[in-house]
Amino acid sequence: MKFINFEKDGRTSFGAVKGERVINLGGKLRDDMWAVDDLLEHGLLNAAKDIAATLEPDLELNDVKLLKPVLKPGKIICVGVNYANRNAEYKDGSEVKKYPSIFMRTPGSLVAQGENLVRPPESEQLDYEGEIVLVIGKAGRRIPESEAYSHIAGLTIMNEGSIRDWIRHAKFNVTQGKNFERTGALGPWMVSADEVKDYTDIRVQTRVNGDVRQDDTTASMMYPIAYLVNYISTFTELMPGDIIATGTPTGAGARFDPPVWLKPGDNVEVEVDGIGVLRNGIEDEIV
Known part of the structure; x- marks a missing residue:
């Protein structure tokens, strides 16, 4: 099931997407629950x-403003260089590392579906990276790989x-x-984990x-999803x-010769099978 946070x-509020319509679930589980974040927390x-299975949609998807599927993630954890051919793409002669590269992002660095990414005045080198994102639904420390999937509430998409x-x-x-503020994106929704048949493909x-720049599957990951958890x-x-961005395939703009950076007016789409398409334009920051 697809879950969204939205503004109307x-x-x-939050809801479940059914076709091109939305079942508004705000306040229907508890009076104080108005976001997907609340579902995850509790x-x-x-x-x-x-509950959604018993209700009919009451809103049109086109009539609501989509927000990030997790409004206030406690942690945004990102994995670098995770697809097998990306290490070679750096052309630095380095060997594949035993452990993944990890870094963090701030919530303010991400916008929602349909919002523009913002190119800052400090640099023209705004680049894209399409990624599959895990949304954690159950707390855990030192989670065995055999139990990793049970801690995932769903999947979403990040640029x-x-x-x-x-x-x-x-x-x-x-x-x-x-x-940098508003240089990435998260969305358009979270697809619940029961919809995922095979995390390895x-x-x-x-x-x-419209030009395909990146195209790969999780079968190419050097550090698979269960291992990352x-x-x-x-x-x-x-x-x-918490959310975990699992890495991007080869083909980012930096790897072209010469590099190809995003510019105002460009449109970027990141599509993940079984989830959907995250769409964002590009604009310059006004200072």
Whole structure:
């Protein structure tokens, strides 16, 4: 089932998407529950699915403003260089590392479906990275790989946008280039984990102005999804509402010769099989 956070007539709520319509679930489980975040925090995702199954849609999808599927994630954890051919794409002669690269993003660095990514005045090197995102539904520390999937509430999509030259400002630090305000996107919704049949073979494709730039499946991951949940939960307790961006395939704009950066007027689509399409335009920041 697809779950969204949305705004309608100035009020925030959440619901389940059915075709091109929405079942408004705000306040229907509890009077104080008005976001997908609340479902995750209180472990009521299955209850929401049960209620939604008994109701008919009462809103048109086109009539609501989609918000990020998790409004206030406790942690946004990102995995770098996770597809097998991406390490070679760097052309630096380095060997594949035993453990994944991990970094964090701030909530303010991400916008929702349909909102523009913002190119800052400090750099023209705004780049795209299409990624599959795990939404954690059950807390855990040192989660065994055999139990990893049971901690996932659902999947969503991220355009893990980057300011490339700021990524290289320091020797071992990508934080600056990954956290410019509104340079990435999350959405359009969260698909509940029961819809996922095989985590080891999910396709992700990124298109810029209709041109396919990235296209691969999770079968190419060097660090599979179950391993990532295990590894990350070793050093930090995963909590409901945390999200994990699992890495991007080869084909980002930085790898073209010469590089091809995003510019105002461009349209980026990240499509993940079984989830949907995350769509965003590009604009310059006004300062």
